[in-house]
Amino acid sequence: MSMNRVxxxxxxxxLVATLIGAASFHDxxxxxxxxxxTSEGGMRCPASTPEMxxxxxxxxxxxxxxxxxxxxxxxxxxxxxxxIHATSIETFQKSVVDNGMVKELLFVRFKTEDDLGRPRxxxxxVSRIDQVKSASGVATRxxxxxxxxxxxxxxxxxxxxxDRSQLSKxxxxxxxxxxxxxxxDTQKAYVATQALSAKL
Numbered sequence: 001m002s003m004n005r006v007x008x009x010x011x012x013x014x015l016v017a018t019l020i021g022a023a024s025f026h027d028x029x030x031x032x033x034x035x036x037x038t039s040e041g042g043m044r045c046p047a048s049t050p051e052m053x054x055x056x057x058x059x060x061x062x063x064x065x066x067x068x069x070x071x072x073x074x075x076x077x078x079x080x081x082x083x084i085h086a087t088s089i090e091t092f093q094k095s096v097v098d099n100g101m102v103k104e105l106l107f108v109r110f111k112t113e114d115d116l117g118r119p120r121x122x123x124x125x126v127s128r129i130d131q132v133k134s135a136s137g138v139a140t141r142x143x144x145x146x147x148x149x150x151x152x153x154x155x156x157x158x159x160x161x162x163d164r165s166q167l168s169k170x171x172x173x174x175x176x177x178x179x180x181x182x183x184x185d186t187q188k189a190y191v192a193t194q195a196l197s198a199k200l
Contacts, residue, residue: 053151054182054183055150056075056190056191057074057188058072058074058075058189059072059191059192061148061171062148063149069114069118070114071171073169073172073173074167075173076172077175079172080175081143081158081159082159083160083164083171084159084162084171085163086111086162087163088109088121089108089110090110092106092107092108094107094125105125106126107124108123108126109123110122113170124146126142126143127145129141132162141162143161145158150192151193151196157177
């Protein structure tokens with residue numbers, strides 16, 4: 001059974017408290033529940049601003065329109081696209097009705113697990129298949145589009161699937177997300193994460 005929205009927020013706040021070294025989870029949670037908006041049962045996203053926003057080399061990132069998963073992500077301006085940890089990757093054809101016509105589209109099914117230890121098996125439509133160069137060499141990757149949250153801003157971006165089990169971070173934030181007005185301060189970590197905590 002999937003966790004409800006309040007449970008997801010609590011889990012995310014627990015991770016934020018751990019990452020920024022807050023005195024306790026309750027310090028962060030109390031601020032959130034004291035200031036959260038009640039309209040439509042959720043938090044509002046402020047209008048985007050033209051000035052550049054700063055990220056650290058690591059940040060807390062939420063995955064999915066409803067923030068279903070939370071990751072302690074590596075922020076890397078050297079990566080063209082963002083990436084998420086995935087195993088058991090397999091593709092399949094699926095019939096989709098588009099403008100009254102049935103089309104056979106390529107989908108990918110994969111397993112992942114966020115940094116709160118919650119496993120998921122997901123299916124997404126493949127946006128493209130491409131070669132990606134990394135430290136381990138060149139590999140063929142499947143790409144799909146997904147909503148990703150940084151701070152309290154959401155972006156629909158393209159991500160690729162990669163087995164990151166041997167890497168320190170299960171998610172990578174690349175240029176395609178940084179191009180939404182972000183700069184990296186490589187000397188700091190969790191800049192946006194701490195800013196979000198301060199607002200709650």
